[in-house]
Amino acid sequence: MEKFMVIDTLCPGCFGVTFFVKDRDSGLELTLKKVECLDKSSANQALQEALCLLNVTHPNIVRYRELFISWDNNISSVMLSMVMDSPCMTSLKTVIASHREQKQKFTDEVIQMFLGQMVDALAYLHNRNIVHRNLKPSNILMSRPSVFRMCDFGTPTITGDRARLHARVKEDAKCWMAPESVKLLQWSNKSDVWSLGCILLDMLMCYMLEEDASLNQLFQIRKDLSPLERIMSNDLHKLLTMMLSHSPKKRASVWMLVNQAFVKQSLTLCGSSVQTMKRTLPQGVTGPPFHEGFDSVLEFMMTYTDIEDAQLSVLSYLLKEEKNVLERVSDVVEAVTSAMMSHTGSACVQLKSCQVLQQLLTAEKASALVVQSGTVQEALNTLRAFPQKKDIVIPSCKFLWATLAKGSCAPESAAGALETVCSVGEMHLQDALVTECVCAALQSLTMQGLYEDMDIEKATLFLMNTLQQVQPDHPGIVNHVFAAMTNLVQSSEMPALRLLLASNGRSGVSFIMAARGHHPDDPKVAESFCHLLNHLLQHEAVIPELLAENIQEELEQIAKQFGSTTEITLLAQETLSKVMSFNEVEPSGSA
Numbered sequence: 001m002e003k004f005m006v007i008d009t010l011c012p013g014c015f016g017v018t019f020f021v022k023d024r025d026s027g028l029e030l031t032l033k034k035v036e037c038l039d040k041s042s043a044n045q046a047l048q049e050a051l052c053l054l055n056v057t058h059p060n061i062v063r064y065r066e067l068f069i070s071w072d073n074n075i076s077s078v079m080l081s082m083v084m085d086s087p088c089m090t091s092l093k094t095v096i097a098s099h100r101e102q103k104q105k106f107t108d109e110v111i112q113m114f115l116g117q118m119v120d121a122l123a124y125l126h127n128r129n130i131v132h133r134n135l136k137p138s139n140i141l142m143s144r145p146s147v148f149r150m151c152d153f154g155t156p157t158i159t160g161d162r163a164r165l166h167a168r169v170k171e172d173a174k175c176w177m178a179p180e181s182v183k184l185l186q187w188s189n190k191s192d193v194w195s196l197g198c199i200l201l202d203m204l205m206c207y208m209l210e211e212d213a214s215l216n217q218l219f220q221i222r223k224d225l226s227p228l229e230r231i232m233s234n235d236l237h238k239l240l241t242m243m244l245s246h247s248p249k250k251r252a253s254v255w256m257l258v259n260q261a262f263v264k265q266s267l268t269l270c271g272s273s274v275q276t277m278k279r280t281l282p283q284g285v286t287g288p289p290f291h292e293g294f295d296s297v298l299e300f301m302m303t304y305t306d307i308e309d310a311q312l313s314v315l316s317y318l319l320k321e322e323k324n325v326l327e328r329v330s331d332v333v334e335a336v337t338s339a340m341m342s343h344t345g346s347a348c349v350q351l352k353s354c355q356v357l358q359q360l361l362t363a364e365k366a367s368a369l370v371v372q373s374g375t376v377q378e379a380l381n382t383l384r385a386f387p388q389k390k391d392i393v394i395p396s397c398k399f400l401w402a403t404l405a406k407g408s409c410a411p412e413s414a415a416g417a418l419e420t421v422c423s424v425g426e427m428h429l430q431d432a433l434v435t436e437c438v439c440a441a442l443q444s445l446t447m448q449g450l451y452e453d454m455d456i457e458k459a460t461l462f463l464m465n466t467l468q469q470v471q472p473d474h475p476g477i478v479n480h481v482f483a484a485m486t487n488l489v490q491s492s493e494m495p496a497l498r499l500l501l502a503s504n505g506r507s508g509v510s511f512i513m514a515a516r517g518h519h520p521d522d523p524k525v526a527e528s529f530c531h532l533l534n535h536l537l538q539h540e541a542v543i544p545e546l547l548a549e550n551i552q553e554e555l556e557q558i559a560k561q562f563g564s565t566t567e568i569t570l571l572a573q574e575t576l577s578k579v580m581s582f583n584e585v586e587p588s589g590s591a
Contacts, residue, residue: 004032004083018152020086030065031086031151034072034079035158042157043069043078049155050082052130060121062087062141062151080158084151092148092199093137100206100214109269111203113146116266118196121150122254123274126189126306129282133159133187135195136176137202160185175218180248189306190248193257197243204231222246235262249334252341255279255306259344279306288313294324301335308346311339315352319359326363333360333369340378347392350382354395358402367406376403376413380420387424390434397421397437404444411450418442418451422462432474435466439480446487456488460495463488468511475519482512482528489535496539509536509545513554526558527568534575543582552579 004021007029016035023030037043053064066083099106106114118140125132132139133154141149162185178194180186198218205214208230217227221244228244231237239262242252257263258274267274281287281304288310289296301314318325318332325332336353343349357375360366370376379396386392400421403409425438442459445451451459463481488495499508512532519525533551536542559572 004030021083029086031062031084033082033084033152034070035082036072036075036077037080037158040069040078043080046080046155046157049157050080050153052128053082053153056125056128056130058121058124060117060147060149061124062149080155087141087143087149089141089143089147089149091138092140092142092203095142096137096202096206097211099203100209100211103207105207106203110146111200112262112266112269114148114203115200115263116268116270116272117148118150118199119254119257119263120267120270120272120274122189122192122196123258123279126192126254127279131187131189132192132195133181135192135199137199140199154187156187159187175215178248179222179246186248188248189253190251193243193252193254197240200236200243201227201231201240204236235260239263249302249338253306256342259342278308281307281310288317290317294321294328298328298331298335302338305335305338305342308343308349311343311349312352315339315349315356318356319352322359325356325359329360329363329366330369332356333366333373333375336360337373337375337378340375340382344378344381344385347386347389350386351392351395354379354382354392354399357399358395361399361402361406367403370403371409371413374413376400376409376417377415380414380417383420383424387427390428390431393424393428393434394437397424397434397441401437401440401444404441404448404450409448409450414445414448414450417445418455418459421445422455422458425462425466429466432477436474436476436480439463439466439477439484442484443480443487446484449487449491453492453494456492456494457498459484460488460498464499464508464511467515468508473518475522475525478515478519479522479524479528481515482525482532485512486528486532486535489532489539493539493541496536496542499536499542500545507545509542509549513549513551516554520561523562523565523568526562527571530555530558530568530571530575534571534578537575537578537582547579547582552576552583555579 003024004019005024006019006021008020010018010020016033018031018033021030021032022028035046037046047067047069050064050067054067056064063085064082065085066081068081070079070081071077072079098104122132130153132150133156134152135150139150139152141151159181174182176195176198178187178191180188181191181194198221201221202214202218205217205227209217220227225241225244228237228240231240239257239260242256242260245251258267285304288300297314297317301311304310315336318336336356339349340353357370357379360370379399382392382396400417421438421441425435425442428434428438442463446459463485466477466481485495499512512529516525516529533546533555536546555572555576559569559576562568562572
């Protein structure tokens with residue numbers, strides 16, 4: 001300490017004591033933090049771990065000037081000393097306390113400036129494999145106009161000391177730590193994201209909660225995320241849900257956050273270039289360890305989920321390892337979902353991910369795991385991001401069709417699904433292969449009831465347009481259209497009424513009849529046609545139009561033609577009986 005003159009001493013923190021000092025040679029006022037170490041060996045280890053901080057240069061991270069080991073005679077202990085700049089700023093903890101006392105909200109601009117600068121800073125650190133380990137309001141400095149800087153990093157040796165954590169770290173300091181850090185002494189990039197989520201939540205809620213209530217809320221989110229229900233902004237609610245996932249594997253990385261619309265706006269507002277930054281493999285790691293076997297490759301995929309090139313290499317590998325993939329369905333689903341979430345802007349990652357997921361769906365119970373992982377929503381996000389790329393639309397729609405045909409999905413997991421798929425389908429109406437996949441996806445979505453009332457008309461119009469103008473010659477398309485229409489008609493009278501609206505002087509019923517006429521010998525088309533008529537007959541308004549199209553004759557022909565297929569015959573006869581009841585005549589003997 002001979003080089004530095006102590007100006008002031010702050011209250012001891014969790015992992016050491018901080019001083020305001022003056023460099024006797026340069027006259028600079030600096031911050032010096034002294035951390036007690038168990039022995040010289042652990043001090044040297046902590047010093048080596050912290051050396052990387054000397055090369056950190058980022059506008060939102062306080063600069064480290066010197067690191068050295070010294071002996072403290074007062075406590076007879078070896079100390080790691082870290083010398084940092086001392087910018088004229090107050091801590092975010094103090095600013096939050098002021099807002100809490102005045103019951104004042106942080107403005108939207110300040111929230112976005114905070115989020116943009118902190119995400120940018122974490123991306124910078126994580127790209128260099130540096131974890132902060134001690135992120136909390138007291139370690140973030142703030143000045144006007146809305147400038148934030150991280151300070152006071154932790155090192156693995158110091159933060160990993162279980163005795164120190166339990167003896168010296170107070171409960172109110174632990175509330176900012178990720179669950180795995182407190183329980184298992186595990187820190188990672190994801191634990192920084194948890195801490196940032198806690199700080200953001202506290203900033204959003206400080207005007208309505210006293211300090212004790214706020215800290216209790218942070219402890220509560222380790223059990224469940226019910227406190228987030230108070231967040232009225234959908235963007236912030238979604239963001240915090242991603243940041244505060246209890247499982248580190250499912251929790252968002254900083255690179256996932258960068259792809260969120262609200263974070264993108266925040267980054268733009270603070271002038272960040274992080275959106276153009278790509279994370280790379282650490283020095284010495286050249287790529288996936290294919291020579292070590294499937295388990296090692298899968299572990300590598302989860303470890304470096306943020307690195308696009310690494311994910312593409314492993315996804316290509318998974319497509320060739322069908323046997324191993326089907327034996328490890330749960331792990332593969334988790335890894336692929338993480339890849340999709342981390343690289344929403346990469347067409348290649350999304351394409352290969354959907355191909356792997358399709359491969360998975362041949363395994364028993366795979367669809368339930370896929371739905372639970374949130375991959376349905378990721379497939380929808382892929383369609384929204386790349387609606388014009390047919391090589392992505394096709395596997396995405398096939399994935400939705402196959403997944404939802406085998407298992408149920410919560411409505412919130414497929415929000416906006418019907419509107420998204422119809423919009424994508426309209427861009428590819430002239431392409432039979434894409435249209436068939438789109439209509440198959442619509443069949444599964446409507447079968448699960450994954451749509452809002454306001455989406456019904458859009459879907460009905462798309463399906464009718466597919467029949468009357470574009471693709472009546474393709475039996476697969478016609479079959480999916482009939483099935484999807486049946487699902488819609490079952491739940492609402494609106495699609496049935498929409499069929500009555502004339503187009504080019506003809507009703508929608510005539511187009512259904514014409515489409516069936518294109519495939520008189522196809523049993524699947526015949527069966528889905530009978531199902532559709534059966535449910536249309538439940539709506540009185542459309543019955544006159546059906547009778548005018550002479551559907552009785554068509555049903556009699558189907559019953560006769562497919563007499564050897566019991567299911568089709570019974571369905572045709574049931575539908576014919578309904579028609580005859582409206583005509584008040586007996587069915588003919590041919591039925």
